[in-house]
Amino acid sequence: MNASLVGMLGSGAGFLLLLWLCAQAVERGWISTRITRHPLVYALALGVYASAWAIHGSLELAAASGYGYLTYYLGMAGAFLLAPVLLVPIQRMVRTYQLASLADLFAFRYRSRWVGTLITLVSLLTVLPLLALQVQTMGNAIYLMTGVASPATLALFFCVLLALFDMSFVGRRRIDGQHDSLLAVMALSSLIKLLAMLGLGAFALFAVFEGPADVQAWLEGPGQAFQDSVTQTDPAHWRSLLLLFFAGLLMPHIFHLVFTETRSRHTLLQASWALPLFLLLMALPVPLILWAGQRLGISASLETAYLAFGLSDSIALQALAFLAGLAATSATTLLIALALSGMLVNHIFLVAHPPEAHHDLYRWLRWLRRGLVAAVVLGGWLFYRLIGVHHDLTSLGLAAFVGMAQCLPGLLALLYWPGANRRGMVSGLVVGLLVWLAGLWVPLLSDLPALIVIPPGLEMLNGEPAWYAVTLVSLASNALVLIVVSLATPTSEGERAAAEACSVDAVIRPKRLPLEMASGEEFKLPLARALGESVATREVDRALDDLSLSPQDGRPYALRRLRDRLQANLSGLMGPSVAQDIVDRYLPYRQDGPGATEDIHFVESRLEAYRSRLTGLARELDGLRRYHRRTLTRLPMGLCAFGEDGELLMWNDALARLSGIDGGGVIGSRRESLPTPWNELLGHIIAEPGTQLYKQPVVLDDATRYLSLHKAALEGSDSEPGGMVILVEDHSEMKWLEDELVHAARLASIGQLAAGVAHEIGNPITGISSLAQNLRYETSDPEVLETTEQIQQLTDRVSRIVSSLVGFAHGGRHLAGRELAPVAIAEMVDEAIHLIHLARSRDDVHFDNRCPAAEHVEGDSQRLLQVMVNLLGNARDASGPGDDVIIEATPEASGLRVSVTDEGAGIDTSVRDHLFEPFTTTKPPGEGTGLGLPLVYSIVAEHHGSLDVESPPPGAERGTRISLWLPHHQKEGETPR
Secondary structure (H helix, E strand, O other): OOOOHHHHHHHHHHHHHHHHHHHHHHHOOOOOHHHHOOHHHHHHHHHHHOOHHHHHHHHHHHHHHHHHHHHHHHHHHHHHHOHHHHHHHHHHHHHHHOOOOHHHHHHHHHOOHHHHHHHHHHHHHHHHHHHHHHHHHHHHHHHHHHOOOOHHHHHHHHHHHHHHHHHHHHHHOOOOOOOHHHHHHHHHHHHHHHHHHHHHHHHHHHHHOOOHHHHHHHHHOOHHHHHHOOOOOOHHHHHHHHHHHHHHHHOHHHHHHHHHOOOOHHHHHHHHHHHHHHHHHHHOHHHHHHHHHHHHOOOOOOOHHHHHHHOOOOHHHHHHHHHHHHHHHHHHHHHHHHHHHHHHHHHHHHHHOOOOOOOOHHHHHHHHHHHHHHHHHHHHHHHHHHOHHHOOHHHHHHHHHHHHHHHHHHHHHHHHOOOOOHHHHHHHHHHHHHHHHHHHHHHHHOOOOOOOOOOOOOHHHOOOOHHHHHHHHHHHHHHHHHHHHHHHOOOOHHHHHHHHHHOOOOOOOOEEOOEOOOOHHHHHHHHHHHHOHHHHHHHHHHHHHHHOOOOOOOOHHHHHHHHHHHHHHHHHHHOHHHHHHHHHHHOOEOOOOOOOEEOHHHHHHHHHHHHHHOOHHHHHHHHHHHHHHHHHHHOOOEEEEEEOOOEEEEEOHHHHHHHOOOHHHHOOOEHHHOOOOHHHHHHHHHHOOOOEEEEEEEEEOOEEEEEEEEEEEEOOOOOOOOEEEEEEEEOHHHHHHHHHHHHHHHHHHHHHHHHHHHHHHHHHHHHHHHHHHHHHHHOOOHHHHHHHHHHHHHHHHHHHHHHHHHHHHOOOOOOOOOOOEEEEHHHHHHHHHHHHHHOOOOOOOEEEEOOOOOOEEEEOHHHHHHHHHHHHHHHHHHOOOOOEEEEEEEEEOOEEEEEEEEOOOOOOHHHHOOOOOOOOOOOOOOOOOOOHHHHHHHHHHHOOOEEEEEOOOOOOOOOEEEEEEEEEOOOOOOOOO
């Protein structure tokens, strides 16, 4: 044991430098995230549980209790084997509410900042013996290898190095976030100590012994005496040790790594088998090293805990033993300091001195954490120097684990008993702590024996080891007082709500309350009074990004979600108690609004997130809920639902299609904040004393639609929320059909009127025609004869118009009995143009007849001429000075397509659909009757043709094209074209 002190210290400093470089490599991205975030890295990082106890304390316990040393490994392995029912629910709460420590979890569940303070103090008291254990093994290991200086001085040197390393690590890490570098450093140290322990075990098996057969022969021979001298652990002690090491899960550093640093439920479940495998590999070399030391006879001259250093004088082997202890000690001390410093900041310093608008809150918290990290590390050395140096590793370790186990009843109540309250938990914890302090801390601090009061009925504990009696009495008293006091005292509303959130089968039912703020942007100003402007802005923007919300979103539901997210994020930054105080003080709920009601939409969104984890009856009920929800969502009729406070709770798919409003964008908003016209329409039905509104006209997408609304009130109670359900039916097509029927009846009346009027007009027209005919025989003046001819033509035209009007009224049967003849389109158009010119108006409009002379259609030439005169007259009236009216004819199918195109202003869309209805006109009053195009339509229909309107025509910006299709004239024996 003559290793150089400088070389040994250099090795230790080199190891810390290796960890620092590892952290740097991860921070700078030199190592791929596929590696740093692999589940194996997380499982190795959890190996930090195997502290100096696993390297040295297990040897000491194995020498005294035989295979009882395995309880240290099996206890934690059992906790991870119960991951689905124990670890996963805690992880859910920690991730949902940003709880960074056990103190945060207890403060959140029992709704008290003082609960968090109490748990922090308990954690501090329990880790001091554990830190002293780490410091003691480190100092003794260096002393054994160098033989110089004192163990306390050497341990202080390494504690200073560890404190500096921890402080620089805090400087790189986010105050409240996960960090890949921490997991990487923990995983590297676990890998090193595992390989070192396996190397020591292999040396003992193949260098000291000659293989497994030699080990078996020695155990049955000379080693039998050593085995006989060991008092094997009593089964009752086995169970108690398993429980204590199971509670090691609550140690600050283990809790932080298991729940805060884990990235997903899947990763945690994979660790449920990987960590037990790691602990098994760590446990295997322990008996081999112990037996090798006993065979070599060094167990009498060397403390059992450090037998590995005596297996050989080889510097390499001693360095391997030193490296195993250093890796375990440094990782445990580092993580304890980081985790405990966060608890001290959140539950001691910030509770005593809340933040008051620091100009750089993050920097202030970071430096406070750094100082506390150094204080925790040096506090562990001080506890070792004053107290731990006088005790063995087993006494220090058991004192720590028994103390931490006092939080176990409160944790189990937190998960599985919603009836537990703050008074019961604190009372039970205080009673258990008093028993623990009297039974185990008194022997640590003085030469006095353990002060244990054995309750009646437990006299069998007399003569048992102090740790065993203290464990049973303290935990029994703790649990009993928790149950009795919780049953005897009332539970506050906040505790009941937190109990629902924390229970394993949590169905969270938050309350729906209005906030003072009207948008997310307004959260920044009040928060700035507590956190400072820059920190408040950053935290609000971060919460908005997390929720994918706009800063201007004013929906009450969105604002409540933002408030909850801010509280969760601030909880990760400064603890749940301080975060809740800040949020309640600076982001209060309105007190003048309606009473609190349950937030059903939030409950459903949470159930959707956790539905894959429901089992049994809960899963069946959730399936039924999803079926009913899907039924309402897919209902082919618009449906929306409002809470008692007027907040929108549902907006189904049919209503989204009808309104053009996505439900996700309006859920949680008030009725009055909905887009027009829905805010007024829904407000109308809500205020309506009746239960329905029939065919309300609503303009949607520039078109008028007719909607019928029906409402049903839901009466609320203490167990069920109330509100209102509104159905929206689109009755537009029914309304249009009714209008068509009314219009048809009106047309029938007009037809009857037209028939009577036509009869009355027919008599004077006949008289005018007779006078014109007589005049032709009474004069030979050419001008008079021409005039009489025109009078005769025009009276014939009036007669035909009257006849058409009568025919339109009677369904259009003007061609019945008439023989159709071929009509030359070009000639008919020329004649129509001539008749138009006779009116002697708008001569500045140019008519361009482009119809081929050879094209003929089959029909009544006079009635088709009437059609063309109407179309050309309308085109002329719509055209401006100098405009062209183009008439074209092109063959199409078995007929001819004749089109009249003008360059006017076009036809308004509101008129286009009614263009061929009687009395529909685009002309000013007094200039048009609205009967021309209906007659055109009737005549074309009689000729088995069709009419089309294009306004404007394709490729043009203005104008109108009216085209009619008429069948070709077919000569006898001609094949149809």
